[in-house]
Amino acid sequence: MRKKLLFFLFALNISAQAQVSDSAMIAKLYREVLLNGTCYNELHDLCKNIGHRVAGSAAADKAILWGKERLNAMGADTTYLMPVSVPKWSRGKSEKGVVIINKKKTTIPIAALGGSVAGDITAQVIMVKSVQELEQMDPKKVKGKIVFINKPLDAALINTGAAYGGGGEMRWRGPKLAAEKGAVGCLTRSLTLADDQFPHTGAMDATTIPAAALSAYHSKWLGDLLQENDDVTFHLDLKCTNGGRVTQYNVIGELRGAEFPEEIITIGGHLDSWDIGEGAHDDGTGCVQSMEVLRTLKAIGYQPKRTIRVVLFINEEFGNDGGLTYAKVTKEAGDEHLAAIESDGGGFTPRGFSTQSPDDRYNQWMTWTSLWEPYQLHSFKRGWSGVDIAPLKDDRVALFALNVDNQRYFDYHHTKNDVFENVNKRELQLGAASMASLVYMIDQHFSPIP
Amino acid sequence: MRKKLLFFLFALNISAQAQVSDSAMIAKLYREVLLNGTCYNELHDLCKNIGHRVAGSAAADKAILWGKERLNAMGADTTYLMPVSVPKWSRGKSEKGVVIINKKKTTIPIAALGGSVAGDITAQVIMVKSVQELEQMDPKKVKGKIVFINKPLDAALINTGAAYGGGGEMRWRGPKLAAEKGAVGCLTRSLTLADDQFPHTGAMDATTIPAAALSAYHSKWLGDLLQENDDVTFHLDLKCTNGGRVTQYNVIGELRGAEFPEEIITIGGHLDSWDIGEGAHDDGTGCVQSMEVLRTLKAIGYQPKRTIRVVLFINEEFGNDGGLTYAKVTKEAGDEHLAAIESDGGGFTPRGFSTQSPDDRYNQWMTWTSLWEPYQLHSFKRGWSGVDIAPLKDDRVALFALNVDNQRYFDYHHTKNDVFENVNKRELQLGAASMASLVYMIDQHFSPIP
Numbered sequence: 091m092r093k094k095l096l097f098f099l100f101a102l103n104i105s106a107q108a109q110v111s112d113s114a115m116i117a118k119l120y121r122e123v124l125l126n127g128t129c130y131n132e133l134h135d136l137c138k139n140i141g142h143r144v145a146g147s148a149a150a151d152k153a154i155l156w157g158k159e160r161l162n163a164m165g166a167d168t169t170y171l172m173p174v175s176v177p178k179w180s181r182g183k184s185e186k187g188v189v190i191i192n193k194k195k196t197t198i199p200i201a202a203l204g205g206s207v208a209g210d211i212t213a214q215v216i217m218v219k220s221v222q223e224l225e226q227m228d229p230k231k232v233k234g235k236i237v238f239i240n241k242p243l244d245a246a247l248i249n250t251g252a253a254y255g256g257g258g259e260m261r262w263r264g265p266k267l268a269a270e271k272g273a274v275g276c277l278t279r280s281l282t283l284a285d286d287q288f289p290h291t292g293a294m295d296a297t298t299i300p301a302a303a304l305s306a307y308h309s310k311w312l313g314d315l316l317q318e319n320d321d322v323t324f325h326l327d328l329k330c331t332n333g334g335r336v337t338q339y340n341v342i343g344e345l346r347g348a349e350f351p352e353e354i355i356t357i358g359g360h361l362d363s364w365d366i367g368e369g370a371h372d373d374g375t376g377c378v379q380s381m382e383v384l385r386t387l388k389a390i391g392y393q394p395k396r397t398i399r400v401v402l403f404i405n406e407e408f409g410n411d412g413g414l415t416y417a418k419v420t421k422e423a424g425d426e427h428l429a430a431i432e433s434d435g436g437g438f439t440p441r442g443f444s445t446q447s448p449d450d451r452y453n454q455w456m457t458w459t460s461l462w463e464p465y466q467l468h469s470f471k472r473g474w475s476g477v478d479i480a481p482l483k484d485d486r487v488a489l490f491a492l493n494v495d496n497q498r499y500f501d502y503h504h505t506k507n508d509v510f511e512n513v514n515k516r517e518l519q520l521g522a523a524s525m526a527s528l529v530y531m532i533d534q535h536f537s538p539i540p
Numbered sequence: 541m542r543k544k545l546l547f548f549l550f551a552l553n554i555s556a557q558a559q560v561s562d563s564a565m566i567a568k569l570y571r572e573v574l575l576n577g578t579c580y581n582e583l584h585d586l587c588k589n590i591g592h593r594v595a596g597s598a599a600a601d602k603a604i605l606w607g608k609e610r611l612n613a614m615g616a617d618t619t620y621l622m623p624v625s626v627p628k629w630s631r632g633k634s635e636k637g638v639v640i641i642n643k644k645k646t647t648i649p650i651a652a653l654g655g656s657v658a659g660d661i662t663a664q665v666i667m668v669k670s671v672q673e674l675e676q677m678d679p680k681k682v683k684g685k686i687v688f689i690n691k692p693l694d695a696a697l698i699n700t701g702a703a704y705g706g707g708g709e710m711r712w713r714g715p716k717l718a719a720e721k722g723a724v725g726c727l728t729r730s731l732t733l734a735d736d737q738f739p740h741t742g743a744m745d746a747t748t749i750p751a752a753a754l755s756a757y758h759s760k761w762l763g764d765l766l767q768e769n770d771d772v773t774f775h776l777d778l779k780c781t782n783g784g785r786v787t788q789y790n791v792i793g794e795l796r797g798a799e800f801p802e803e804i805i806t807i808g809g810h811l812d813s814w815d816i817g818e819g820a821h822d823d824g825t826g827c828v829q830s831m832e833v834l835r836t837l838k839a840i841g842y843q844p845k846r847t848i849r850v851v852l853f854i855n856e857e858f859g860n861d862g863g864l865t866y867a868k869v870t871k872e873a874g875d876e877h878l879a880a881i882e883s884d885g886g887g888f889t890p891r892g893f894s895t896q897s898p899d900d901r902y903n904q905w906m907t908w909t910s911l912w913e914p915y916q917l918h919s920f921k922r923g924w925s926g927v928d929i930a931p932l933k934d935d936r937v938a939l940f941a942l943n944v945d946n947q948r949y950f951d952y953h954h955t956k957n958d959v960f961e962n963v964n965k966r967e968l969q970l971g972a973a974s975m976a977s978l979v980y981m982i983d984q985h986f987s988p989i990p
Contacts, residue, residue, distance in 0.1 A: 121696045246571045248915055248970070283966060439889075439945050441916065465698055466891065468918035495889050495945060497966045516733060516947045520698070 112534065113461055115392075116527040120465060122386050123523035129382035130515040132160060133375060133437075137368035137510035144365035145405035146178030146336050153361050154339050157377065157402045161343030164385040166400070168346070171339035174415045176405040178336045179205055181365050182329025187277075187302060189215075189312060190323045198312075200302040201289035201366060201505075202328045203261060203278070204408055209300030211236070212325040213274050217316045221259045224267055233272035236324050239264045240279045240313045242306070243500075250283060250496045251435070254503075257281050265294050265301035275326045276301040279309040281500065288505035291364050293408055300328045340412045341402040345384055345394050347533075353396040354420075355532050356430040357383050357525060360406035360413075360478055367508035371499060374510075375437030375518055377402050379492075382522035383529055394533045396428060403478040406434070410477050417481035428536045429488040431525055432476025436502070437518040438494040439466075443528065444473030446480070447488040448539065455488070458531055467524060469493055486539045490528060492521055562984065563911055565842075566977040570915060572836050573973040579832035580965040582610060583825060583887075587818035587960035594815035595855035596628030596786050603811050604789050607827065607852045611793030614835040616850070618796070621789035624865045626855040628786045629655055631815050632779025637727075637752060639665075639762060640773045648762075650752040651739035651816060651955075652778045653711060653728070654858055659750030661686070662775040663724050667766045671709045674717055683722035686774045689714045690729045690763045692756070693950075700733055700946045701885070704953075707731050715744050715751035725776045726751040729759040731950065738955035741814050743858055750778045790862050791852040795834055795844050797983075803846040804870075805982050806880035807833050807975060810856035810863075810928055817958035821949060824960075825887030825968055827852050829942075832972035833979055844983045846878060853928040856884070860927055867931035878986045879938040881975055882926025886952070887968040888944040892919030893978060896930070897938040898989065905938070908981055917974060919943055936989045940978060942971055 123129075140156060143149040154171065161169045187200035190212070216235045218224045224237060239260045243253040258281060265276035280290035280303045289303040304312065316322055341361060347353060359376020363369020380400045387394060403412030420427065429451075431443075442462070445452060452472065459470045474480075475489035483489060494517075502508040573579075590606060593599040604621065611619045637650035640662070666685045668674045674687060689710045693703040708731060715726040730740035730753045739753040754762065766772055791811060797803060809826020813819020830850045837844060853862030870877065879901075881893075892912070895902060902922065909920045924930075925939035933939060944967075952958040 120698070124695050245574050245966075248570070250966070285965075439947050466919070469916070497889050497970070498964050501964070514948050514951070515735075516695075516700070520947070 112531065115530055116461055118390055119386055119526045119530060120523040122390050123382060123519045123526065126389065127382055127519045127522060128385060129378040129522050130518055132378040132381060133370065133513060133518065134510055136374050136378065137370050141368050142363050142365050143361065143369060145176040145338060145362040145408050146333065147365065150338055150362055150404065154341055154404065157341035157361055160381060161341070161384065161400060164381060165388040166343035166345065166384060169343040172342060172416065172419060173337050174340055174404050174411050175335050176338045176411050177408055178333035179408065180331045180333065182208065182331060184329055185302065186327040188325040189315070190325060191315065191319050198308045199287060199289050199305060201291040202330050203265065203291055203301045203303060204293045204364065205296050205332070206301045206328055206330045207298060208328050208330045209275060210327045211275050211300065212323055215316065215322045215324045217313060221264055221267060224264065224271065227271065229271045232268065235273055236275040236277060236326060237268035237273040238277040238312065240309050242279065243281060243283050245283050250500050253283060254281050254500055261292050261294050261303070263295060265299065266297040269297040269299045273299060275299050277324065278303050280304065280306050282306050282503065284501040286501070288507050290504040291366060292504045300326055302326060302328060338404045340404055340416055343384060343400045345387060345398040347396040348393050349395040351397050353426045353428050353538060354399050355396055355428055355529055356399045356401055356479065357529060358401035358403055358478060359433050361402040362405050362407055364407055364504045366506040368510055370508050370510050370513050371436035371502050372504065372508055373406065373434045375513060376433035379433045379437070379518065379522035379525055383526040386526045396533050398529060398533065406477050413478035413481050426538055427482055427487045428538065429490065429532045430479040430482050431490040431492065431528060432479045433492040433521060433525060434476050434478065435492065435494045435496055436499040437513045437521055438496065438498065439517045440492055440494050440521045440524040442467045442469030442493050443490045444471050444475065444493050445488060445490050446475045446483055448485055450539065451488040454535065462524070465520070465524065492525055494521060562981065565980055566911055568840055569836055569976045569980060570973040572840050573832060573969045573976065576839065577832055577969045577972060578835060579828040579972050580968055582828040582831060583820065583963060583968065584960055586824050586828065587820050591818050592813050592815050593811065593819060595626040595788060595812040595858050596783065597815065600788055600812055600854065604791055604854065607791035607811055610831060611791070611834065611850060614831060615838040616793035616795065616834060619793040622792060622866065622869060623787050624790055624854050624861050625785050626788050626861045627858055628783035629858065630781045630783065632658065632781060634779055635752065636775070636777040638775040639765070640775060641765065641769050648758045649737060649739050649755060651741040652780050653715065653741055653751045653753060654743045654814065655746050655782070656751045656778055656780045657748060658778050658780045659725060660777045661725050661750065662773055665766065665772045665774045667763060671714050671717060674714065674721065677721065679721045682718065685723055686725040686727060686776060687718035687723040688727040688762065690759050692729065693731060693733050695733050700950050703733060704731050704950055711742050711744050711753070713745060715749065716747040719747040719749045723749060725749050727774065728753050730754065730756050732756050732953070734951040736951070738957050740954040741816060742954045750776055752776060752778060788854045790854055790866055793834060793850045795837060795848040797846040798843050799845040801847050803876045803878050803988060804849050805846055805878055805979055806849045806851055806929065807979060808851035808853055808928060809883050811852040812855045812857055814857055814954045816956040818960055820958050820960050820963050821886035821952050822954065822958055823856065823884045825963060826883035829883045829887070829968065829972035829975055833976040836976050846983050848979060848983065856927050863928035863931050876988055877932055877937045878988065879940065879982045880929040880932050881940040881942065881978060882929045883942040883971060883975060884926050884928065885942065885944045885946055886949040887963045887971055888946065888948060889967045890917055890942055890944050890971045890974040892917045892943050893940045894921050894923030894925065894943050895938060895940050896925045896933055898935055900989065901938040904985065912974070912977070915970070915974065938986070942975055944971060
């Protein structure tokens, strides 16, 4: 009995020591990022010297080379490119939206939805308040018209991601449904809670009619006009082109594990963006934060036990080719993925992590949460991980999303306002440090599920 | 035994019902603010039509009338003005700072510190890295010089308020100490973690020499110059005037309690700002959030049991006259203050509350915290309440500060960059809703400590 007790006390002591040493190491990681972090400068470089970088574009090619070069410069043991087939869609050099009432023309800002076909049409506008209303509508009423789907997001939801999700089908399903009903074009209200004049683009189900987003401000304005006027026509002129598929690359940089190099911890964001703005919050921040994790581990002289792999995924926005390819290639290669962490919610103050994990992993992780109390992370829960890493899901891997304060995210998301100036240095750094500390904990304490 | 059990189950049921009804009411409050809140528009009005409003100024007079008018319009049962004696200091129409090395002159932005005397001086600059270094310094070295105190804030601290506090004596004590050592002027590094070109003003101990802040960027630049050059002079030209004291007013609006009108719950922010920028985050946001609480309670038809009193304090920045006067006047009148809540940390996403409270109050409050989990408030702790309400402290009143995500606060604080455009509508609204829900809980569940 005494022996058992002694062993128990010994084990308890080891565990307490481990927590102390973990908390000291986490403090070191936060300190390094906050005092010497380079992610804010890297983001400036990406946003200002490359700018937006939609999949398939020359700018995306440039960003891929940039990412590999930067990971090398930060001291990755190895960097390489993983080929990914991506679509090559272009907005074209101009796009135009004009509201016409009694011959009075008012040009308003629009943004073609991703994958839209070109078109130069003028037709009467018919407004619906939801996709469901459109579904119920007699095709005769829709035929030859431009359908305008005008559903504001639900501002009463605290989580803006839930509000976005709730409105999403307007953009994802709306245009295709409108085409099936005989419409000649489709306009959708931007998926934002801000009352601003930026149209927000984004992916939709492919369809045969031109489709574009209106800003929240102009959606409300046009909605009011349609209440008062029976005959409102719209001139929609899009010059989009679909250029088939091309090969681009996931960019990968690794710190090789000293003890279990075959065990992989992936961290990443997506390198592609939409083709307006600078893709700062979506998802330049996730890329530079992931790179910062590697830089930081090197800077403090930490030798990982497992292999830390930074992945800058290509084409999250337009079919998730990078994420799907990465999961396929690594599974075929038999990579032993312990965990993957994604940052794709913007470079805002971190609030915690959500996870898609097997129960044992989840339970182990939950014993760590108090370590992040000093860093004001309070939210640790089951939930979505990330578009790029979700295809890795199986019954062994732990997938994590960095969760951030998302009140401002959909002000910028997929607009020309998603620029470097709207990213705060410390908020960005705190996210990177939070990711680095989770990587450290996983590296120390996870081992493969048998 | 059976009777006891039944009673216990009955009591448990009542308590569970109370929690359900509280959570339903809190949901209603958040919903009203997020869907129909006017605080963002009120802030726009205050910032754009009045602008900055330093105590003693004509703009502050205008803001006082504005506050009273708006509280009336929102349906306060009564509004009134409480006279407060405040200082009348003016920056003057121009201020100038010029660095001179080998006759080469470089003009850099400066901001006179609050209360500075005028002066037009040119003298050699001597740099110290801290107030402590200045304390140790031989007065002979200081005599006739301009002292430049150049201590960066500690970026490794997660709480930017702690970083601000740690650097604060540079501004508060530095100029007076420099004068005592024989300096003819004083320059202090701005109290910010941002690497920008905005000088941050703020209060200091009154002294006889002119004193001004340099931006963080120019402090670093001047510091580097001083490492390389033995003889750097500075031309400091301030036109400040001190105009004695004048009477202005705390603005007060009340919803009268139906059951216990003599029991008071105060909510407030401070109406004065510094005399640059628009006083948006400091503290226009706290004012419009407090007003929003009143509007929201009216809008949902809630009849408070106790008296809800909105106070827009005058002159927090420059001696806390509004807060000191309010505490004095209400104590003399025998007001039964149950609680006071202040918002003066900027209009950012709320994270929770901190409190200065007697133990019983604190313990009661701690049983409520799970009610705010759906609204992502996680931080409930003992700590500072607020400059304006702290003078109310005694052994019976509960004082609360709305705690917000403060990573961006000191980017704007006391600068010309503290403008409406840097406030996010939803972040502002969530703070107001959080305050409204705490007011509701106090109104329902606190009663005077015997």
